[in-house]
Amino acid sequence: MSSRKGAASNPTLSDGVTTLRRFTAMDADAFAAIHRDPVNVMWTGSVATMDNAAALGFIDGHIADGWESGTTLRFAIEELHQGNPEVMGTLSLQDIFSTERGGSAHVGIKMLPSGRGTGTAQRAMELLCGYAFGNLGLSHLHWNCTAGNRGSSSLAQRSGFTLAAQIPGYGHVNGEVTDGLVYAQSAEDWNQRELRQERELDLNPVAPVLAGTTVTLRALALTDAPALVSICRDLESVRWTTVPLNYSMEHAEHFIKNITVDGWRKGHTLTFAVADTATDQLLGTVDLQCKNPGVASIGINMGAPSRGTGASEAAVRLLLDYAFNHLNLSFAHWQAMVPNWASRKLAWKLGFSFDGELRGAYSDRGTPADSWVLSLAAGDPQQPQHPWTGAVVAKG
Helix, strand or coil, X not given: CCCCCCCCCCCEEECCCCEEEECCHHHHHHHHHHHHCHXXXXXXXXXXXCCHHHHHHHHHHHHHHHHHXXXXXXXXXXXXXXXXXXXXXXXXXXXEXXXXXXXXXXXXXXXXHHHCCCCHHHHHHHHHHHHHHHHCCCCEEEEEEECCCXXXXXHHHHCCCEEEEEXXXXXXXXXXXXXXXXXXXXXXXXXXXXXXXXXXXXXXXXCXXXXXXXXXXXXXXXXXXXXXXXXHHCHHHHHHXXXXXXXXXXXXXXXXXXXXXXXXXXXXXXXXXXXXXXXXXXXXXXXXXXXXXXXXEEEEEECHHHCCCCHHHHXXXXXXXXXXXXXXXXXXXXXEECCCHHHHHHHHHXXXXXXXXXXXXXXXXXXXXXXXXXXXXXXXXXXXXXXXXXXXXXXX
């Protein structure tokens, strides 16, 4: 069995309503309840007697082992209920087999009664399929269910799966062997379905949520617009980035609603909001500019209040983990206009190697300027590789 390198890295996926994340010990009650649910016992063979101790052992054992090996990735399905996050079910990619040309896995889902009939399961499945086909690069997903399980069959079809086979003795219900159904969906099917939905419903792509201790990377929201205006009017941002001059609310709203969405949809610029983990306040933005296969350039624009706090470093470390362990990129590049020593020192902290200075390679609002170019390979240490010999950088 071959598993996708870097898959076991604790991703969090969200569309703003439904969230997929790894189970923790705090979820033992919910995990046990999912398996004791009579519908899940009937159709999936769940353990009707599972208690909290057994659930905790499963979370710390089997689930953790699956993430470590990359062969079984089991997510908790979470949504807000009366203002509080609540686990609604579990969703998994099982028996992941990966090759350079793609790979396959089969999906499994179990819901609590509170999550049935609410659209939660389909939203969760959309997130999982996007992650499997997009982030992991799989080419085929399979969905096994028992003949007669109308809920599972209906969800499979709503999620883009089509019936591939009915196999005698492949299913079980109430402990008895019966016929089984196999549904299938390919990456090509998924991409065509996504294109149809974009044309018909103008659906926006989903940016993953990358949660850290101090900062979280997430999609930009319209509520971030006032903070984004303040960040982009800052003199340091104006000096060292390409943000439009006299940045306005119109600029911010167009960037959030159109430019970032188009970048994610086409895959050429993947922009994240950098938010304070505790308050969700916007601190700045980071992005991956994906112009060539296997390579992306880092872009960063942080507001004045976050400078000197370590937020920039924490944000880029999350971005690098996503680039190398989720997108499986080989190299990250860093470009800074000379003499932006603060940018160059941040790259140095992260282990980037200085590759050289290119004369006139940077467009400073239409005027050629010199550019520093640095790079980091997927396997390089992400820490300084030599003493800092550049200019003294003030902690803003």
